[in-house]
Amino acid sequence: MTAIDSLVSAFESGRLTRRQLVQGLAALVGATSASEAAAQAPPIPALSLNHVSLAVADPEASKQFFQKTFGMPVASTQGTGINLALGTSFLGLYKLPNPGRVDHVCLGVDNYDVNAMATKLEAQGIKATIRKDKPEVYFTDPDGIRFQLENKDYRG
Numbered sequence: 001m002t003a004i005d006s007l008v009s010a011f012e013s014g015r016l017t018r019r020q021l022v023q024g025l026a027a028l029v030g031a032t033s034a035s036e037a038a039a040q041a042p043p044i045p046a047l048s049l050n051h052v053s054l055a056v057a058d059p060e061a062s063k064q065f066f067q068k069t070f071g072m073p074v075a076s077t078q079g080t081g082i083n084l085a086l087g088t089s090f091l092g093l094y095k096l097p098n099p100g101r102v103d104h105v106c107l108g109v110d111n112y113d114v115n116a117m118a119t120k121l122e123a124q125g126i127k128a129t130i131r132k133d134k135p136e137v138y139f140t141d142p143d144g145i146r147f148q149l150e151n152k153d154y155r156g
Contacts (some may be wrong), residue, residue, distance in 0.1 A: 108152030
């Protein structure tokens, strides 16, 4: 006999009120939804918005703008770029073609392994690209927005 059958039987025999029957059925539905959600955990749980990198004409001028306006200190520098600290995240300012746009958004994950992340993306039907010069994996969303995955503690 299923849990639903037991509840209905108890209601029909007068051992449960209608309110108790509805509460019991709701509890069963909630338990099923929770177990289904656990069984369908995402392959790569994103934990944070690690950083956003902007294509800018002049990283130094952009740095001065953000520092003057928001007081964001330099977290690190990388090639043509400057990464400004923003709480536990950062804002990347990079001299790239076509300034005035978002170059990419980075999601922070636990247990980051570039090859494992690429494999999990590919298993979802998402084309993953690993940089040749650094262990970074990139992909695009359905609208063509470029994303990067990185360890949640990565700071540039």
